[in-house]
Amino acid sequence: MSLRLRLFVSALAVILLAVLALVVLGGSALRQAGLEQLEARLCLEARRVVSPKREGRGDELRLLDDVVRKLGLEDRHQLRLERHFDGDDAAAAGGEPAGLASLSLAWRTPKALAGNGTRADPLGRCEVAAHTDAEGDWRVARNRTKAGTAWLAVNLGPLQAEWRALLWRTLGLMLPVALALAAGSAALLAQLMMGPLNRLREAMRQQRPDRLDQRLPTGQEPRELRELVEAYNTMLARLETSFHQASRFSADAAHELRTPLTVLQGRLERAIGASHGRELQAELGAMLDAVNRLSSTVRQLLLLSRADAGHLEVAHEPVDLGPVLDELVQDAALLAEHRQLEADVQAPLPVNGDLVLLRQLFNNLLSNALAYGVPGGRLSLSARRDGEAAVVRFRNDCEPLSAEARARLFQRFYRVPSTTAARREGSGLGLSLAREIARAHGGDLRLLDSPPDQVVMEVRLPQRRDR
Secondary structure, eight states: OOHHHHHHHHHHHHHHHHHHHHHHHHHHHHHHHHHHHHHHHHHHHHHHHTSGGGOOSSOHHHHHHHHHHHHTOSSGGGEEEEEEETTSOOEEESSSOOOGGGOOOOOBOOGGGGGGTTOOOTTOEEEEEEEEETTEEEEEEEEEOSSEEEEEEEEHHHHHHHHHHHHHHHHHHHHHHHHHHHHHHHHHHHHHHHHHHHHHHHHHHTOOGGGTTOOOOOTTSOHHHHHHHHHHHHHHHHHHHHHHHHHHHHHHHHHHHHHHHHHHHHHHHHHHHHOOOHHHHHHHHHHHHHHHHHHHHHHHHHHHHHHHTTOOOOOOEEEEHHHHHHHHHHHHHHHOTTSEEEEEEOSOOEEEEOHHHHHHHHHHHHHHHHHHBOTTOEEEEEEEEETTEEEEEEEEEBSOOOHHHHHTTTSTTOOOOOSOGGGGOSOSOHHHHHHHHHHHTTOEEEEEOOOTTEEEEEEEEEBOOOO
């Protein structure tokens, strides 16, 4: 799961939990407010039924129905009414005698009437209490006046069912809206959090070996990411120092070796010309071949060190790749006696570049293909135009290569394990140098997907635009 998706899911879960908590707490607060309102209305009705004007007898059922209507109850079974006038026995309504007067309850003053403090209320003192029996939960109000005492009890079961139904209806209406708002908010939050990371990623992608001196800006990023950017810049500084030291060492070593190797090569050539014994000439010739290979390696190292430093000098001159490739193919045909060499060059292929470097690029690729091809295998070269680019593709039959070997083909000094002694010759710098030359010309050298027993490489160079 990507970081963006994890941030989105986490933010969505947090927002949804917050919305659900808000709904639940809001529902609980509304329920509590409804109970307080019910207690106040119970006190009001209890005061009314114990009023001296209500001292008549035989009207309990009618009075009960009147209270049920005013409280908005469904029927009289939800209400219990009991009142007692001074000097009389208690009178009850609502089915069997409720016995409310005999209950021992924890009476308290309703919150709606708590502001009166200890002042005497001319309408009497009202108190409420909670009661539970086999029929459910009740809320009981008791009002005492000079005329007598009245008890009113309401069954909370139907009311709680209505509150729950209202809560579920509210959730059903709010949940889709809350989900949409939460998804939008979570997506916006994830985008805001990923914005600095995306900018940091793009800045890192633009880093190149020849631009290690460039640092990432830190002023616009949050403090947490600023520390990450500073650590990355510190790593870049250390990498730049190490890279320059290694590049300078390669350049210095190659430069210092060029003169002694040239002198050694000249003396070996003179020694071969002055010697008369065949065995001695053969021995000196083998030494000269080794010196020539070492000189080639030194030249390649020097070119690579210049490319690493961004100082590879490329002469941008008009070059037609057609004749260059034809000449290299003719030379390769002399060395490919046991290979099927095929060439399809669709000339002209005009480019701007350095003729010497381009010749070395394609010569390295052909030499590598000849060295690592299998006897009787096919080596094909095709060159064509593709839009604004000249594309040269090499397809070579070889021994099966593993994915690990393919991933290291452009690694310097890496040579594919081989059972042929001739293939072990070389420095392992040819492919990496060929890619650096292609990139110095504004193009690239890529390894394309192919079967395990084939290697397909493609050189893409920008074509010359005639003015």
